[in-house]
Amino acid sequence: MIRALGAIIGQTALLSWRGGGGAFIGLIFFLAVVTVVPFGLGPDLNLLSRIGPAILWIGALLAALLGVDRLFREDREDGSLDLLHLSGLPLELVVLAKGIGHWLATGLPLAVAAPILGLLLGVPPSALGAAVLTLLAGTPALTLIGTIGAALMAAFGRGGLLAAVLVLPFTIPVLIFGVSAASAMIVGPMPFLPPFLILCALSLIALVVAPIAGAAALRASLD
Amino acid sequence: MRLTVSGLAAERGGRPVFSGLSFSAVSGELIAVSGPNGAGKSTLLRVVSGLLHPVSGSVRFDPPDEEPARLVHYVGHADALKPALSVAENLGFWRQVWRGTGLDPEAALDRMGLAHLASLPAGVLSAGQKRRVALARLLLARRPIWLLDEPATALDSAGQAGLGGLLSGHLATGGIALVATHQALPLPASQEVTLGKNS
Numbered sequence: 001m002i003r004a005l006g007a008i009i010g011q012t013a014l015l016s017w018r019g020g021g022g023a024f025i026g027l028i029f030f031l032a033v034v035t036v037v038p039f040g041l042g043p044d045l046n047l048l049s050r051i052g053p054a055i056l057w058i059g060a061l062l063a064a065l066l067g068v069d070r071l072f073r074e075d076r077e078d079g080s081l082d083l084l085h086l087s088g089l090p091l092e093l094v095v096l097a098k099g100i101g102h103w104l105a106t107g108l109p110l111a112v113a114a115p116i117l118g119l120l121l122g123v124p125p126s127a128l129g130a131a132v133l134t135l136l137a138g139t140p141a142l143t144l145i146g147t148i149g150a151a152l153m154a155a156f157g158r159g160g161l162l163a164a165v166l167v168l169p170f171t172i173p174v175l176i177f178g179v180s181a182a183s184a185m186i187v188g189p190m191p192f193l194p195p196f197l198i199l200c201a202l203s204l205i206a207l208v209v210a211p212i213a214g215a216a217a218l219r220a221s222l223d
Numbered sequence: 224m225r226l227t228v229s230g231l232a233a234e235r236g237g238r239p240v241f242s243g244l245s246f247s248a249v250s251g252e253l254i255a256v257s258g259p260n261g262a263g264k265s266t267l268l269r270v271v272s273g274l275l276h277p278v279s280g281s282v283r284f285d286p287p288d289e290e291p292a293r294l295v296h297y298v299g300h301a302d303a304l305k306p307a308l309s310v311a312e313n314l315g316f317w318r319q320v321w322r323g324t325g326l327d328p329e330a331a332l333d334r335m336g337l338a339h340l341a342s343l344p345a346g347v348l349s350a351g352q353k354r355r356v357a358l359a360r361l362l363l364a365r366r367p368i369w370l371l372d373e374p375a376t377a378l379d380s381a382g383q384a385g386l387g388g389l390l391s392g393h394l395a396t397g398g399i400a401l402v403a404t405h406q407a408l409p410l411p412a413s414q415e416v417t418l419g420k421n422s
Contacts, residue, residue, distance in 0.1 A: 003319055003322065004321070006319075007319035007320050015307055015308070018307040077301070078302070082301075083297065083317065083320075084320070086292040087321060088292045088321075222275065
């Protein structure tokens with residue numbers, strides 16, 4: 001069972017990198033969002049470094065949701081989803097494995113790229129570490145929530161940004177606590193830990209809810 | 224192994240496609256499902272596989288498995304191949320997912336005459352070659368019931384012979400095959416289920 005799920009995780013991550021650059025697109029989009037902000041706001045370094053973590057988080061949020069609609073749509077179109085249904089694996093675990101694979105290919109690189117992009121915004125080094133930590137803890141929740149939207153949209157055989165827009169409201173708490181933990185290092189006086197722990201809790205909740213909801217959506221869409 | 228279908232009725236998009244369908248098959252039997260377009264051949268295969276729920280009636284496997292999905296192999300219209308992965312990677316993936324104990328991907332491809340294509344991306348294959356890969360996948364894990372939806376589509380005569388070889392091997396080892404087709408099958412069918420007479 002572990003090996004079978006490992007294969008699904010690996011294939012999902014591999015396809016994300018190889019198949020049409022879904023993972024790259026997210027990363028490039030992240031870079032684009034973060035680099036245009038200083039041009040829009042002007043060269044006020046204090047302002048930039050104060051809102052830097054928020055920009056990083058908004059960029060990461062949009063980038064994480066950008067490619068998520070492909071997660072089940074392609075499997076449905078090419079018939080793989082039928083075979084996964086018939087694999088004898090619990091569908092919940094299949095959804096979870098697809099989510100993990102997608103996060104490894106798209107969420108993890110965002111967290112890794114964040115410190116470099118943070119420098120462009122003049123975020124101080126101590127806050128860069130916090131931003132990376134919060135992104136590592138928070139992007140799994142974003143990807144998993146996106147997985148629910150992807151499973152729902154797979155039923156209609158279309159996706160694009162609709163899946164992302166559909167789940168966007170549910171990602172707002174992740175954004176709020178992610179930003180408040182990351183900017184605690186700069187603006188204070190709020191401590192870092194409480195919002196960070198809530199962020200971890202949101203990811204853990206998503207880890208439980210997303211597979212169940214996603215599997216229910218996929219079952220309902222069978223025809 | 225015994226497959227019993229009794230009083231089966233199914234609908235697609237709220238419209239009934241067939242009803243009151245009953246037949247049974249034992250190990251070694253090949254059942255041809257025929258009927259005009261839209262008569263419900265694909266629907267029947269999907270209901271038997273468990274992908275669709277019947278409106279009424281039942282599909283029983285004997286001996287049963289606690290996870291009925293593990294008893295059937297389904298080959299639908301789509302070939303379920305990832306164009307960005309190589310042919311061998313595509314098959315290797317399913318062998319792992321199925322925890323397959325059948326042939327390894329190279330040997331399965333060899334059976335369908337595709338051993339030389341193993342390292343090519345699946346996206347560059349022709350329709351017939353993709354079909355052959357989808358059929359080779361049947362050999363990766365041993366499952367007693369094969370549900371094949373138009374398996375001979377796009378196959379050339381050598382491919383059809385390969386399909387015949389797969390089917391006869393499967394039937395000889397006690398398997399059951401349910402094949403929806405418009406064309407003549409490479410093997411004589413032991414039963415024929417005709418849909419769409421009364422609709």
